[in-house]
Amino acid sequence: MAKVTREMVERSGVNVDKLVELLVKNAAAELTTFYYYTILRVNLIGLQGEGLKEIAETARIEDRNHFEALVPRIYELGGSLPNSMKEFHDMSACPPANLPDSPNDVEGILKILVEAERCAVRGYTQICNMTAGKDHRTYDLALSILHEEIEHESWFSEFLGEGPSGHFLRRGETSPFVSKFLR
Amino acid sequence: MKIFTKEELSYFNGENGKPSYIAFEGKVYDVTKSFLWMGGKHQALHRAGEDLTDALKDAPHGSEFIKRFPMVGVLKD
Numbered sequence: 024m025a026k027v028t029r030e031m032v033e034r035s036g037v038n039v040d041k042l043v044e045l046l047v048k049n050a051a052a053e054l055t056t057f058y059y060y061t062i063l064r065v066n067l068i069g070l071q072g073e074g075l076k077e078i079a080e081t082a083r084i085e086d087r088n089h090f091e092a093l094v095p096r097i098y099e100l101g102g103s104l105p106n107s108m109k110e111f112h113d114m115s116a117c118p119p120a121n122l123p124d125s126p127n128d129v130e131g132i133l134k135i136l137v138e139a140e141r142c143a144v145r146g147y148t149q150i151c152n153m154t155a156g157k158d159h160r161t162y163d164l165a166l167s168i169l170h171e172e173i174e175h176e177s178w179f180s181e182f183l184g185e186g187p188s189g190h191f192l193r194r195g196e197t198s199p200f201v202s203k204f205l206r
Numbered sequence: 207m208k209i210f211t212k213e214e215l216s217y218f219n220g221e222n223g224k225p226s227y228i229a230f231e232g233k234v235y236d237v238t239k240s241f242l243w244m245g246g247k248h249q250a251l252h253r254a255g256e257d258l259t260d261a262l263k264d265a266p267h268g269s270e271f272i273k274r275f276p277m278v279g280v281l282k283d
């Protein structure tokens with residue numbers, strides 16, 4: 024634990040135990056989403072599905088990156104991850120992104136993807152709200168993740184016919200916002 | 207329709223296998239089946255068995271999620 028780091032956040036009025044619990048829950052959401060997206064991506068096949076595979080893969084890799092970026096902050100603040108992977112799964116801040124009953128249902132898969140991203144956007148907005156002007160490092164991290172989650176939401180939403188996303192797909196490296204926390 | 211006092215509602219806090227009920231704008235909802243209310247806790251910040259009307263004002267979502275769950279009664283003021 025980084026003692027003074029934690030003390031500074033406590034003195035700013037943030038409930039650090041609650042914040043850490045929230046970070047662990049969101050880390051669980053990222054890692055479990057990485058797992059569930061693997062299955063969703065594998066099932067994005069055929070004329071409709073193939074075109075979505077690339078963004079599903081980018082979102083999958085970036086969600087894993089978010090997990091990697093969150094873990095150091097959890098430990099800096101004196102938190103830890105549970106020993107049990109099962110417990111970790113069940114404490115996720117978002118519901119499991121399960122494959123729809125019919126695996127060929129591309130629109131069904133897209134809806135699962137967009138809902139998962141929307142859940143993440145809500146979660147990081149909350150963490151930003153709790154830390155803004157108080158816990159600068161967690162805020163910077165949560166905001167960086169939020170930028171990427173919003174882009175994921177906009178990609179999937181565009182494919183669902185909800186209107187233009189205004190974005191291109193990633194060109195080059197993944198995690199343009201979070202990569203500074205991964206070096 | 208069952209009428210809950212605050213004390214009666216507090217029993218349904220999701221702990222030790224008990225159901226998770228939450229009150230919102232005078233109505234009581236059963237969120238026991240929700241993955242996000244397992245054990246009566248929601249997002250590290252909220253507990254079942256309570257009136258969460260005010261708490262929702264600071265949440266990153268509206269009441270649309272609550273209204274998907276069965277209403278099991280009303281809260282006595």
Ligand code: HEM
Pocket residue numbers: 116117118138141142143145146149228229230237239240241242243248249251252258259261262264265266267271272275
């Ligand atoms: C400020 C703290 C809160 C946070 C961070 C939070 C966060 C979330 C998130 C991320 C979701 C999933 C949304 C999605 O799938 O897109 C959710 C769902 C939900 N929230 Fe909250 N929420 C908060 C407060 C509340 C309060 C005060 C209530 C009750 C009055 C509430 C009731 C619910 C319900 C019933 C669901 C749906 C669960 C399900 O579908 O299984 N939340 N919340």
